[in-house]
Amino acid sequence: MWKKKVSRRMFLSQTAALGSATALGWAETGNQAAEPVLTATSVRTLGKTGLATTALGIGTGTKAWNKSSAQNRQGRDEFLKTLRTALDAGIRYIDMADMYGAHEYVRDAVREAGVDRKQLLYLTKTTAKDAPTLQADLDRFRQELDTDYLDIVLLHCMTEPDWSDKMKACMDVLSDAKSRGLVRAHGVSCHSIDALRQAAVNDWVEIMLSRINPFGLIMDDAPDTVVQVLRSARESGKGMLGMKICAEGKRVAEMEKSISWVLQQGCIDAMTIGMVKASEVPDTIQRFNAAAAQAASS
Numbered sequence: 001m002w003k004k005k006v007s008r009r010m011f012l013s014q015t016a017a018l019g020s021a022t023a024l025g026w027a028e029t030g031n032q033a034a035e036p037v038l039t040a041t042s043v044r045t046l047g048k049t050g051l052a053t054t055a056l057g058i059g060t061g062t063k064a065w066n067k068s069s070a071q072n073r074q075g076r077d078e079f080l081k082t083l084r085t086a087l088d089a090g091i092r093y094i095d096m097a098d099m100y101g102a103h104e105y106v107r108d109a110v111r112e113a114g115v116d117r118k119q120l121l122y123l124t125k126t127t128a129k130d131a132p133t134l135q136a137d138l139d140r141f142r143q144e145l146d147t148d149y150l151d152i153v154l155l156h157c158m159t160e161p162d163w164s165d166k167m168k169a170c171m172d173v174l175s176d177a178k179s180r181g182l183v184r185a186h187g188v189s190c191h192s193i194d195a196l197r198q199a200a201v202n203d204w205v206e207i208m209l210s211r212i213n214p215f216g217l218i219m220d221d222a223p224d225t226v227v228q229v230l231r232s233a234r235e236s237g238k239g240m241l242g243m244k245i246c247a248e249g250k251r252v253a254e255m256e257k258s259i260s261w262v263l264q265q266g267c268i269d270a271m272t273i274g275m276v277k278a279s280e281v282p283d284t285i286q287r288f289n290a291a292a293a294q295a296a297s298s
Contacts, residue, residue: 037292038292038293039292040054040056040284040289041055041056041089041090041091041092041285042054043055045269046207046241046269046270047206047207047234047237047239047240047269048238049184049206049239051121051151051239052121053121053270054091054093054121054270055271056091056093056270056273056288057091057093057095057271057272058091058094058273058274058281059095059273059274059275060083060094060096060106060274061095061097061100061102061274062249064097064099065099067100067101068101070274071102071274071276072100072102072105074277076105078277079105080109082275082276082278082281083113084109084113084278085278085281085282086275087109087113087115088113089281089282091281092115092121093272094106094120094121094122094123095123095241095272096124096125097124097156098126098127098141099125099156103141103144104144106122107144107145111146121152122145123151123152123153123207123241124153124154125153125154125155125156125157125209126141126156126170129170130170131170131172134170134174135173138150138173138177138183141153142182148182149184151184151185152183152184152187152207152239153177153185154187154207154209155167155170155174155187156188157191158188158189158190158191158192158195158199159190159195161192161194161195161197161198162198163188164198164204171186171204185206185207185239186204186205186206186207187205187208187209187238187239188205188208189208189209189210189243190208190210190220191211191220192220193220193221193225196208196210196220196221196226197229199233200230200236200238201232201233205233206239207238207240207241208230208233208238208239208240209241209242209272210226210230210240210241210268211226211242211244212227212262212265213246213258213261213262214258215247215250215254217247217248217251218244218247218248218250219244227265227267231265231267233267234266234268234269240268240269241268241270241272242268242270242271242272245259245271245273246258255273256287256290256291259271259288259291259292259295260292260295260298261295264298273288
């Protein structure tokens with residue numbers, strides 16, 4: 001059914017490891033070398049953005065809405081413990097959004113873990129629909145995270161095929177913020193196939209966060225249709241991030257199958273998985289590593 005899978009050589013060539021002197025958040029061209037085995041903490045470059053981070057990221061917004069998520073509903077201590085466990089294990093990509101209410105938890109977990117900010121990739125999302133609101137969001141996000149800059153800011157949950165016309169003012173704010181060093185890359189997360197197709201061909205979009213799994217659950221279209229769109233976007237140089245790998249928890253039992261399949265499609269650089277409890281972190285990392293090995297040998 002899946003007609004175009006990547007070869008083992010292509011799979012390995014998509015993985016890059018950075019020299020120890022290079023910050024994970026910002027890749028230095030020329031300081032990369034092929035890594036023989038992909039793991040959850042392998043460093044992956046994100047298209048032509050210059051950004052790099054771990055192949056696996058921790059999500060903070062499982063079943064989230066209105067500043068509430070499965071993560072923060074566990075209570076402050078457990079959420080911080082989960083984040084610290086991921087950081088201690090070497091995960092450096094943290095997926096956030098304003099609607100998740102996770103920024104201040106991440107700030108505190110990073111402080112407690114003592115991880116250098118330059119080694120982290122902060123991705124967050126805004127639901128702003130006008131320029132003043134978006135500008136205020138950028139200021140507030142940086143304050144909540146206690147950081148001078150945000151690595152990636154996405155327009156959250158685009159659904160309309162003409163979103164790029166309607167969101168032009170917000171896009172201009174993010175472009176200006178990037179020119180001033182407040183944001184390193186901008187893009188979108190999409191929740192419809194028409195919005196996804198627009199993102200894939202839009203030059204402003206540097207990063208796409210897209211729903212992908214082999215089950216066709218909580219996705220923008222059938223897996224083969226989505227993969228085709230994402231491959232074309234990746235080939236154009238966009239940084240490609242995957243989400244809903246386990247269909248928002250519906251297929252956790254088949255996590256390895258899904259990770260292996262996603263990696264073989266050759267359309268994403270890194271993925272985020274929502275880990276709700278600290279005990280899920282080592283299990284998810286182990287299953288990612290096993291799935292990556294399986295994908296490489298296929």
